[in-house]
Amino acid sequence: MEKLVLTEEEIYRGSLILVTPDFPLREAIERSDMKSVLGAGFTQAKMPDILLRQQAVRALQALLSDIGCKEEITAVSGFRTQKEQEEIWEDSMAENGEAFTRKFVAVPGHSEHQSGYAIDLGENVQDIDFICPRFPHQGIFGKFRERMAYFGFVERYMAGKEEITGIGAEPWHFRYVGYPHSVIMAERNMVLEEYIEFLHTTTEWGKPYIFRDNEAWAEISCISLENGGKETLEVPKEALYQISGTNEGGVVVTLWRKNDEK
Numbered sequence: 001m002e003k004l005v006l007t008e009e010e011i012y013r014g015s016l017i018l019v020t021p022d023f024p025l026r027e028a029i030e031r032s033d034m035k036s037v038l039g040a041g042f043t044q045a046k047m048p049d050i051l052l053r054q055q056a057v058r059a060l061q062a063l064l065s066d067i068g069c070k071e072e073i074t075a076v077s078g079f080r081t082q083k084e085q086e087e088i089w090e091d092s093m094a095e096n097g098e099a100f101t102r103k104f105v106a107v108p109g110h111s112e113h114q115s116g117y118a119i120d121l122g123e124n125v126q127d128i129d130f131i132c133p134r135f136p137h138q139g140i141f142g143k144f145r146e147r148m149a150y151f152g153f154v155e156r157y158m159a160g161k162e163e164i165t166g167i168g169a170e171p172w173h174f175r176y177v178g179y180p181h182s183v184i185m186a187e188r189n190m191v192l193e194e195y196i197e198f199l200h201t202t203t204e205w206g207k208p209y210i211f212r213d214n215e216a217w218a219e220i221s222c223i224s225l226e227n228g229g230k231e232t233l234e235v236p237k238e239a240l241y242q243i244s245g246t247n248e249g250g251v252v253v254t255l256w257r258k259n260d261e262k
Helices: 010-011 054-066 083-095 099-105 139-151 181-187 192-202
Strands: 002-007 034-036 049-051 073-077 118-123 153-157 169-178 209-212 216-224 231-235 240-243 251-256
Touching: 002 010, 002 240, 002 251, 010 240, 010 251, 034 054, 034 099, 034 181, 049 054, 054 139, 054 153, 054 169, 073 139, 083 099, 139 181, 153 181, 181 192, 181 209, 192 216, 192 251
Parallel strands: none
Antiparallel strands: 002 231, 034 049, 073 118, 118 169, 153 169, 209 216, 216 251, 240 251
16 A cells, blocks of 8 residues: 545645635646647637646547537637736626626636636637637537536536526536546536535545446545645555545545456
């Protein structure tokens, strides 16, 4: 066995972090940590400097290739700095008013776009609304929705979940949370807030949620770390595992095993 040491710093980083009105980003994110989506199949992206985390770019490229996308979908907005989010907020307040802005634009410091894990996508047409781009449910767009969970993406702000997310429905806004979490969320019709709560209330180290696919299975556990806490876990030697904080006191550990393991 090997020791895995989790510290409080782990809470604030990873693809499962909640970035909401109640949970602001706690770590400074740099543009140098990002990669252009132009390499992900957007040969005619409307904004050539649209950036995402590298793992999200790779997953998006694989997803677009899987559905046979031929430039029907374009990237509209990705990673934003604090300054860029402030400018979008101020411009929307001036042009659209407070009610619209609070419904569709996150307060600076509380935007998923500042994490590098969120992207707005739209139909590749001449005139695009950069606040509320059109992303239909049919055609290639429907194929995208059908397959996205298998590549780690979810529709972050679903209709009917507004009271939970605190954000109006945004059918154009997609979030990379990673596999298998995206599949579990899709199967259970959960938004990220619900999924994190589900893991907190039903799992602990030694009593994980079990996810199975054709070749492997995963043990998913949520460990609470608060007030400078530290946790030492034992994992099988050379095991494949993933760690992500939740930004609200927890760390999710996903431990992968082959189907022939006991």
